[in-house]
Amino acid sequence: MHVKSLAKDIEIDYLFKEQWPFTIHKHTHYEIQFIIKGKGLHYINDDQFVYHSGDVFITLPGESHFFVFSEKTAVRIIKFNEAFFLQNFQNKELELLKQGLFSSNRKIRLSDTCRKNIGELFSLLISSYKKVSVYQNLIIKNTLCLILTLLMDETKLNLTRPQDEKIHLILRYIQENIREKDQLSVKNISEHFSINKDYFTQYFRKATGSTYKKYVQQYVLNMIAYQWVHQDKTLSQLAYEFGFSDEGHLSRSFKAHFNKTPTALRKEAEK
Template identity: 45%
Template sequence: MYIRNLTQQLEIDYVVKDIWPFLLHKHTHFEMLYIMRGRGQHMINGTTYNYEKGDLFILVPQDNHFFVFQERSAICIMKFHEGYFSDFLQDAKFKDLFTALSSPYRKVSAGCKNKQDIMQLMELIIREHRKESAHQQIIIKHALSLIITLTAKDAGEQLSTAKDDKIQSVLNYIHQHIADKHLLSVQKMADTFHISKSYFNQYFKNATGSAYKKYVQEYALKLIASQLVGRNKTLTQLAEEFGYSDESHLNRAFKAHFNLSPSAFKKQQMRRSIVYTG
């Protein structure tokens, strides 16, 4: 697994892409990831979270993560070391709040009482980062400290309802077994999660906004696209790994989804500049 390091105390980057440009990886620093637009799934430490505009994720050192975009997404990524807040950490209360970032919850709750305030602070950080001003660094640092304070207040709250917990388990199962198609049949899924087979497709569509078969196929193709570019695997290897009958079958499915052949897609991605350098 790739490990990304941070050489500065604070770094702010943006990803604006149709597909997440990085393989599953972990960091040696903290990250806040603010969803500026788009929707999809964010896999963190084996748990899947749906995301949409306005969501905020907080990652701590050694977390691993990966995105699957369902549509073009824009993400602001703030990376920092604990030392960035060394002066704030002299305050015992703030130190306790900072420690709370290591709670098992990585997504700010949709029902968080402070979410609107957090969103406004994130927008402030983005505006300040995009312009040069004498007080830019002070404003950004204090805004981040306020976000830490507000999120820590809700660290003990469950981030999803019981209903959401089931669909998260369903998504986690899909992602874990994406290369084992026999484990992803509607009958198998219905049996595994104790949902009527006749109701499963409707349940999945209501919970995710996507048809089940389409979701599974698109998720596999996005993983294939990522590995095609990031790991330089051949179509033959990927077809075998992801359960396609042969290379031509995968080629047709890939082209139908991305409107490009795998080779053209790879060339396009290699040409594009990567906004987020990690």
């Protein structure tokens, strides 16, 4: 699996895309992902989370994750490493923060007040990150400290666990049967979960924010991209394994989803 490293103590990224541009990957650093606009699904390790505008996620060093965008999504990402903690928090404060960060919860459901405050702090952080000044580092570090502190304070009441209702079982079933197209037909999956066939697609979209067909297609292509980059498999093998008619069909689907050819993606991952 591709592992992304951080060159600085703190970095800030912004994405506004129709599709998540990366394959499943791990980091050597911490990330806070603030959903500015859009909806879809976020996979962290073996868990799936539905996201909407205003949601916040935290991922830790060594965790794998990727998004499936149901619509064009804007994400602001703050990245920071272990050195940031050691430089800015005392032992007791550090222990409290890490208790929250290392909980089993990755999505933080914000109150309206906290969402507004976090949004304003993100704006301050971004403007300070772009503007060089004598106090730039001090402003950035103190603002990030405040964001983390507010997030951890919010988690006391608003921790959100991965969905534990029927949709969670459906998503798990899709993962387990992703290579079996017949098992994933609307007819079969609706019967398996005792949901009316005509209602299933409506139920799935309401629960996840994505159409069933789009979700399965995107999940398949992310799985293929991961195996193509990290395993010694040919496109023909992957096309056969995941039910594509041939290598050309897979390549066209791949290009439409990632906006790059399989060869270009593999070369990019090798850099």
